[in-house]
Amino acid sequence: MRHFFNSTRREVHRLGQSPWDLAMVTWVPVLAVVLVVWIFSSAIPRNLPVGVMDEDHSALSRQLVRMLNASPGMQVVDEFDSESSVQLALREVRVYGMINIPRDFERDIKRGIKAEVILRHNAQFATHSSLLQRDVRTVVGTLAAGIEMSARNKRGESAQQAKVSFNPIQIQSIALFNGSGNYEKYLTAAAIPAILHILAMTAGAWAVGREFRDRTLGQWLQHEGPRAVGAALLGKLAIPWVTLTSVGAAALWYITAGRGWDISGSLLWIFLAMTLLMALSLAAGAAAATLTKSLRTALSVTGLLTAPAFAFSGMSFPLSAMPDSARMWATSMPFTHYIRLQTEQLLMGLTFGASAATPAVFLLATLGLLGLAALGLVQARDKPSTWGAR
Amino acid sequence: MTSHHPTSLRSGFVATLRDVLRDKGALMIFVAAPLFYAFFYPWFFGPEVVTRIPVAVVDQDHSALSRSIHRLALANPRIEVKAVGADERAAQAAMSRGEIDGYLVLPDDLKAHVARGMPAMVTVVSNGAYPLISKAVQYGFSEAVGAASAGVEIRQREAKGQSPRQAGESRTPVDFRAMALFNPTEGYSSFIVPAVALFIMHQTLLMGVGMLVATWVERGAAHASPMAWIGRWLAFLLPGLVSGLFYFGWVFWLYGYPRANNVAGSLVFLVLYVSAIVTLGSLVGLWCRDRERVLQVLLFSTLPMVFLAGFSWPPEALPLPLQYLRWLIPTTSGVQAALRLNQMGAPLQSVMPYLGCLLALTVVAGSFVLKFGGKPQGD
Incomplete structure (x- = not known):
């Protein structure tokens, strides 16, 4: 616990000294989410x-x-x-x-x-x-x-x-789960987590990658063993995890309950999935920074994995229509599973059971990536020659 | 790397080109990224048209008529009938499990009602949470049921003594036909990739230029004379023009996207588009003053930019202030102008407002760059 809180304190101090870094985990996500909600605020295109x-x-x-x-x-x-x-x-x-x-x-x-x-x-x-x-x-x-x-x-x-x-045989068309054809529901609800997913992996890559770039890995991790390093990593990522999850939950609450949209599933279940998606994105960013040992490369990897995640998530173009190889990529991206769960809960009203696998897998993947990052950090900490890549 | 402040156009140009070629990170973004995304992005939308959506048929009638509707549904390319049964609840459950995305209910009074000339109602249920899927399911079943219905009606009219031709003609007094222009197959990839190409060009170039300029700031080498800045911009134009020609000239052709071949117009557009991006990228670099910061602040911007550009979401549906503010982003003019020139073959004069917007962005961003990056400091 000591290592966790020391690392958190150090990160708070660092954020206090860098308005840019602070902005990217506080008011920039808020602004981005507000912009998305604003864009789709008129709901159905008219005229x-x-x-x-x-x-x-x-x-x-x-x-x-x-x-x-x-x-x-x-x-x-x-x-x-x-x-x-x-x-x-x-x-x-x-x-x-x-x-x-x-x-x-x-x-x-x-x-x-x-x-x-x-x-x-x-x-x-x-x-x-x-x-x-x-x-x-x-x-x-x-x-x-x-x-x-x-x-x-x-x-x-x-x-x-x-x-x-x-017309002897008439057809009654029922579009279940989104009868009004309300694009606002469909697009805003999907775009908010998509943009936070990008910001969270960016934050994870930045928090860890910065220590490599600024050659401060030794100062951050001291001479501790893997468990203490793991705790320090968690302590570092805790801040953006709390802020980004709060922004996401508040935004989803606003567009649903806050606007009187009577959703058919469980909002709590969505919040849980959002919490885990943020954790997984942060862990993936941290792992990318540790494995590449370069802040710049970690950010490029972040862009590759998260920026097109919305387009490939099956929300716009169906997964079943993609070629097999592309579908394999799409279904290995966490956002694809998150958005499936969110849709099931927001629009389709499925039971907990139908959506339960996603949070469980997210949790395992987060722990796996954090473990990978912690081990990589221990190794890199002892090799100062690998620090400082631009 | 540049360590002095260039003063002439030539020294700015040469030093910039040298820096681009020596900076592995910049080369990745200028060259490798556009090349990679050209294949990565279209990969997902390969089949273009949504076909073979898994569906079920709930046949409670078991008549010749219900079987003929079932057969017509089997033959429809939009849908793939995975299951047939008589229990609607089973179909509902399968839909909840995600095994099917829609089903057709043929009620047990279908044949009897039709035979007696009473209204018969079949129900198509689709998964409205996914609009493209829902549309394919509704269209697929409507076509099958419509064909069966037309057959019934023509037989009824023939029974009343009308000739088959008369019967066919008077079925409906006004026909409606929709003709798709510019993207005749209405392919998803043909719709999305030509526009997304503009975003790939924009983001890679903006990040690359911003990253190099920020690196110069870190080294205290960013400030330069106006002529040297012009030299730098001319050097930055090169990777932008190369990736533009690569997409417009080769990628669109490779995937067979609709091309109207206003080549001269596209070239004029490309120069203005790339100019706006490199001046804005320079401004971003001066503002961030940190090489990696440029990537950090730009990564999430693509998504709002796409929604504001007016191709996937109609600009008529945006709140009024955003309808104006969105022109501050080059991709808004870029997508509108490029689609008109490349895909629709509009004449150059019809995209003048967009080109004017890009020119204005270039001039304003450029003058800010000269203001903040003009005077050498400290030496």
Whole structure:
């Protein structure tokens, strides 16, 4: 315990002397998390700019344009009358989509000839274009259903009959676990731990790597044995562990309970996993610094492992669709497992049992990495020639 | 390593190039990192399109109709039917265990209702916690059920005496068709990697330049005359241009990403993009004054930068102050301009606002660098 507290005291003193180092484990994480929450604060994207090319200029086509405009997801910013101006507006991304209403739209429909509304969307902006496709499809479907129903009513079929024979087998779509399609829930909840994961491994690499760079390993660890060195390592990492975990727990509490989001699983279980993810990230940073004996290389390793962790976690692109080799990488990254647990608890409401393996493995991995780092530190401490790498 | 203060453009240029080549850490970041990430990043998204999501079919009807829907689901490439049963709770449990990501319920009154012309309802349940998966499940089952439904409707109309062609035509009065432009297969990799390339270029160059300039500060060799700073920037442009040409010219071609080949426009853009990054990188180096600090403060910045750049998250959905503040980051203009030039083939004049923004960033950051790093101190 003495070694633990001595090391903590030394680290507190060091942080007091370096405003930069203090900032990176206190207000910078707070600011980063606040920024992420702010970015997604408006929840569902609204009013994406689209264009309309109305070649019909009929009452029905104008009705369709009005319905498109009334849909909250999009905003008709311009009407076009030539193909070249349409092409240019799409290329310049003044609009993300272009809705084409063909000539004789109204006349064809009245004669019972099928008419086709075409949406050209910019698939290079995938989020925008999938939102647009959904919304335009809904609007056109509403218009079509209205026309069909009134035609059948005229022919004397009852509304009920009309509805049935319009589409004999209807589909009820249920997206379980995130029915509202609320992107804020989905993205904010995943981005907060992702950014803290990067900051925590950076902090671990920095805390230990700095002793190598500044040739202060001997001063820090004295001539103690492996157990005392392990305690000193824990004492050093304790400070960023407490601060980063607190920031993460506070942020997750704010976006869930603090905003009245009634989550289906256990928030405590998520806090436990967050605590262990921070510990594991710090231990991984410390191990990277010890094994490479270079602060710079340890930070590069940190960047490689943590910066893309969000992209490869299966949240955006499914793990099952990745090639086998890439999936092996993705499933050996701790963030992949953390975010799975968080999703299970926040959105899917699974029981403790379903998510229990992750915290257990995190704990084992943390202890393993800390042990590795402690042994490496003992060896490196006795070889001052290996200190000071830049 | 530079130990004196360069005063001329030529001495700044030569000393910088020498330092880049002698500094193993800088070379790793300038050369090895862009090369590595070019293969690392696309590796994960190789298949492009989400297919074969594991699903189940809950068939409580056991009729010819339910079997035909099941067969159509088996044939759908988006989904892979892993299990068939009659118990919805078993499917729910499998979904909770993560074995499947969705299921289709065919109720026991399906055939009877359809035969009597009554409404029949099937239910598609998908895992909404994962939007891309959920979309594939919903589309896959909708296509299967839609095909079966259309078959039923056409048979019903034929029974009423309409010709098959009439029956097919009047099925729905307005069709909707979505055409994907610029990324016709709607591949995930084609969407994400051309934009991410801009972030890889930005972060590696910013860190590399910042690291070298901070190292100069540590050695007391950072301060130099304006001409020497221009020489340094010209030297820093080289690794940036090389990695830019490597991505635009080779990586995009290698993976077959959509390319519109506005080559001249892309080159103009690249010079301005890299200029903004090297001047900002110099400023970061002067500010950090510590070689490794540059990496420490920049590592976590990628994630917010991606969300602010306006390609994965629509800028229309950002809070108003952020809609303005985000232009202080070169990647915002960079992604918008590069996607237009490289992937959509927009003319150069249509990206002028973004190029102007990059130029303004270069001038402002450059003048700050000259202000804080201009006067040699102590000698």
